[in-house]
Structures are given as C-alpha cells and as structure tokens.
Amino acid sequence: MSEARVALVTGANKGIGYEIAAGLGALGYRVGVGARDEGRRESAVGKLRAAGADAFGVPLDVTGDQSAADAAKLIERRAGRLDVLVNNAGISGEAGPGWVQDPTTLDLDVVRANVETNVIGVIRVTNAMLPMLRRAPSPRIVNMSSSVGSLTRQTDPEVEVGPVMAAYSPTKSFLNAVTVHYARHFAGTNLLVNAACPGLVATDFTGFQAPRTAEQGAAIAIRLATMPDGGPTGSFFEDDGVIPW
Numbered sequence: 001m002s003e004a005r006v007a008l009v010t011g012a013n014k015g016i017g018y019e020i021a022a023g024l025g026a027l028g029y030r031v032g033v034g035a036r037d038e039g040r041r042e043s044a045v046g047k048l049r050a051a052g053a054d055a056f057g058v059p060l061d062v063t064g065d066q067s068a069a070d071a072a073k074l075i076e077r078r079a080g081r082l083d084v085l086v087n088n089a090g091i092s093g094e095a096g097p098g099w100v101q102d103p104t105t106l107d108l109d110v111v112r113a114n115v116e117t118n119v120i121g122v123i124r125v126t127n128a129m130l131p132m133l134r135r136a137p138s139p140r141i142v143n144m145s146s147s148v149g150s151l152t153r154q155t156d157p158e159v160e161v162g163p164v165m166a167a168y169s170p171t172k173s174f175l176n177a178v179t180v181h182y183a184r185h186f187a188g189t190n191l192l193v194n195a196a197c198p199g200l201v202a203t204d205f206t207g208f209q210a211p212r213t214a215e216q217g218a219a220i221a222i223r224l225a226t227m228p229d230g231g232p233t234g235s236f237f238e239d240d241g242v243i244p245w
C-alpha cells in the first residue's frame with residue numbers, strides 16, 4: 001500500500017484538472033491522472049512526472065460504468081488506497097453565438113450529454129471509489145461546480161452571471177444538490193464533500209477567453225482536497241469564500 005496519500009483527479013489531462021493534479025503532486029500526494037484518451041493521459045503523466053510529481057495514468061471515461069469500475073480496480077492495485085477524489089471532468093456542450101444555450105430551442109441530446117457527464121458521471125465515479133475512500137483516515141471529495149449553478153446568483157439582478165446556458169448551468173445546480181446529499185449521508189464522519197467554483201478560467205472550455213489561469217482555478221479545489229479534519233462539508237466555495245446556493 002502507498003505510504004503517501006493518493007488522489008484521483010478526473011479530466012486531469014488538461015486545463016484546471018491538470019493543475020489540480022500538479023498542485024496535489026507538489027504537496028506530496030500520489031496522483032492518479034483520470035483521462036479518457038490514452039495519448040493525452042500519458043502526455044500529462046509524463047509532464048507531471050518531469051515536474052517531480054508521483055503521477056500515474058488512470059484510464060477513465062466518466063460516462064462509462066465499466067470504465068469507472070476498472071479505474072477503481074487499477075487504483076486499488078497500483079496504490080491500495082484513495083484519500084482524495086476530485087470530480088473535475090465536465091463539458092458544456094454546443095452553444096450558439098455568445099455561448100448562449102437558449103432554453104426554448106435546446107437540443108435535448110446536448111442536455112442529456114451534459115447531465116450524463118457533469119452529474120451522473122460524478123455519482124458514478126464517486127460510488128466506484130467509495131470503498132477505498134471509506135477506508136481512508138481523512139477522505140475528501142471535491143466536486144468541480146461553477147458559480148453559474150448558483151440559483152441565488154442567477155436570480156440576483158445585481159450579479160453579472162454571463163450568458164443564459166440552459167443546458168450547462170442547471171447541471172451545476174444539480175451537482176450542487178447531489179453534493180449536499182453526499183454530505184448529509186457522511187455527516188459526522190471524517191469524509192468531507194464540497195463543491196468548488198474555479199472562477200472564469202482560460203482553458204479549452206472557455207476558448208481561452210477568460211481572465212484567470214488554470215493554476216488559479218485549481219487553487220480552491222486543492223484547498224478543499226487538503227483541508228484538515230473538522231473542516232466544512234456540504235458547502236460551495238470559491239477563492240473568496242462561500243457561494244450561496
């Protein structure tokens with residue numbers, strides 16, 4: 001069994017997920033790089049190792065039951081433990097000009113794909129990893145959400161919330177709700193589960209049209225993944241503190 005704490009980051013081959021893996025690696029975690037494409041996964045693992053991280057590749061498509069089960073078996077075999085799960089993989093699906101997903105003309109396949117990846121994918125991967133997380137002394141789950149999932153902010157005329165994204169944004173509200181229910185289930189234990197918003201980050205996701213770096217976006221997830229026992233659970237954070245639901 002690994003002496004070091006072990007983390008799995010989904011969608012870690014690029015963007016914010018890659019930087020979460022790099023940050024946890026720099027803190028001494030052994031990091032499983034969850035990624036669906038072999039070439040992109042191995043290239044990320046190579047870069048992380050070159051930077052000094054103890055990284056290993058975990059083939060993982062969050063939309064596949066078998067893929068999630070196989071990923072859990074691989075981590076059990078390679079590391080024998082899992083302390084941290086960061087559910088970072090996410091998609092927004094197609095949008096119209098200005099990133100708008102108009103609710104009145106939504107392509108239902110885009111809605112289904114968003115829910116399958118951003119919500120069901122998180123439940124699928126979490127439940128596959130739970131047997132190992134339950135054995136960890138201080139397990140942490142971080143769900144990468146977005147402030148666009150905050151219904152409070154979406155309905156506050158004083159807050160600039162960006163375009164209407166009627167397929168993507170509701171999946172983050174759904175993910176927030178799921179986070180609350182995991183936190184309720186594990187209340188009174190050492191397993192802490194929270195949602196995080198990285199801010200508006202320059203990655204493929206935003207066409208690199210955003211003010212924050214992926215490293216800045218990764219910071220809140222790293223903080224929640226590494227906080228001591230007794231920390232908050234069932235909450236939603238950005239760098240500046242709690243985001244209202």
Ligand SMILES: NC(=O)c1ccc[n+]([C@@H]2O[C@H](COP(=O)([O-])OP(=O)(O)OC[C@H]3O[C@@H](n4cnc5c(N)ncnc54)[C@H](OP(=O)(O)O)[C@@H]3O)[C@@H](O)[C@H]2O)c1
Nearest residue numbers: 011013014015016061062088089090146200201203204205
């Ligand atoms: N960027 C922002 O401003 C922003 C703001 C708020 C929240 N977020 C959230 O932050 C997370 C990361 O976003 P990002 O900006 O880093 O996006 P990104 O650069 O597009 O990276 C997304 C990652 O998710 C992976 N992924 C997508 N579908 C997957 C699947 N079915 N199975 C496994 N991996 C899958 C991608 O893998 P492939 O390379 O194989 O596609 C990629 O590694 C997402 O959950 C996003 O919703 C981002």
